[in-house]
Amino acid sequence: MKMKTMSVMTVIMLLTGILVTGCVSNKNETIPLPAPNGKFDGEFRVLKKKASGTGYDVIVKDTIRLTISPDSGYRVTGDTTKHAGSKGSYVYDYYYIKFNDKTYTDTASKRHLNGVYAYFYDGTRFEIARNYGTNVLGDTLKLQYELKRATN
16 A cells, blocks of 8 residues: 555656646747858858869869948958959848849959858858859859958
8 A cells, every 4th residue: 555655646746747847938039140240351262063073173262351230231352353342232041141232243254242142150250152053953163251250
């Protein structure tokens, strides 16, 4: 009898514990998205998919500076022979950032920061990339920006 009472008490305590933990509020707080903001220096690269095997070859590499602010938009400086200086507005969410270059033209011979890119931003590093291809899959070329917060 004593053993049966202990078993019943144990079951009651377990059920009470389960019910109590089920009633505890589960806060689904949204973590605020850090806004890309500031001056960033780094490399712009165009990568071309290897004809055989896996991986990519770097076919264009250049140094740029990106200044970005939620209030005033973005500006790319360091106009070079491979990447154009440009400016415009942008919008972003947790996964993608879209740049709307006000200086872009369809006949431009240099690359511009324009269009939709996947990105990573942690407050210091700002990495932006997108496929830019000529085949059906659109993976012949990749545009890649690896930037770090500037010190000045």
